[in-house]
Amino acid sequence: MGIRLGALYLALPGDQISQINLPNDLQRHLNMPYITLAGRRIPVLQVDDQLSQVRAADPHATAGHYIISLAYADASGPLVTRFALQVDAVQKLAELHHYPIPTLMQRPNSPLLGLFTDQAQQQGFVTDVQALERFFNHLIETPCDDHDYPLAG
């Protein structure tokens, strides 16, 4: 699936998007916006198109956006969703041409795993939920049994 955050165009495996919500699904607990997935509160994060400002989504500025919940299968099999992302657009992508990004260019926890060119000859970046989770790590806590709100700060 392709997602757009401003000028940033990302591709990630379609099975890693577990749910797409509209802005009016967004709720708020203390200062943290969240959506509900399988009875759990999933914090909603946002990032600018230069990947320079990472923060909780602004519940008052979500018009025209979508909220995608990002999931991956853990070692025991079931899907795990620990965060959601506010994006401008979600679209299905056809077959892509992939290219590597030289490792030496990137900062250590960059979520960009490669480059792609889509059928319209537009360039974007390949990512996946684990890479995004590493990037957002300082905003996400390891889930605990005693609460369902895995967000730091």
Next chain:
Amino acid sequence: MTTTTLWRVELDRPLALLEPSVVELVTDGKELRVPYCQTVLQSLLWWRGQWIPILRTTGHSPTLLVMRALNRPDCPYIALAMAKAPQRCTVTDQAFAPALALDAADAQSPWHHCALSAVDIESRIVPIIDPALCLDEAFLEGLVTA
């Protein structure tokens, strides 16, 4: 007396490249900005069917010199951005300097970490750069703090 062909490059100070290091001058290439990258390596150049990193130490400079980085299979080519086109020059063996005898300002230059040797061009000792060494992390950090 034998001679060697070099390419002289002007960045914030003159640098030289050996002929085998220089591949192509690109003046109107397709660039792609990559977010969240090293300060001096923020863009890629579409060149001969691959994306290669652009090392940019000056402001926006559309002239790019594609250099061959020998012994770097992970990144065999790198484009160096420059304000002026490089100049070809021929030097004699006597022009090669035994060491980088430099003034204090030159000695602080991070480019010395990439120098294979040095050569006297127009009475100035100019480091001869190995493009493969331009990919060294310590050098890249040095460029940012210089």
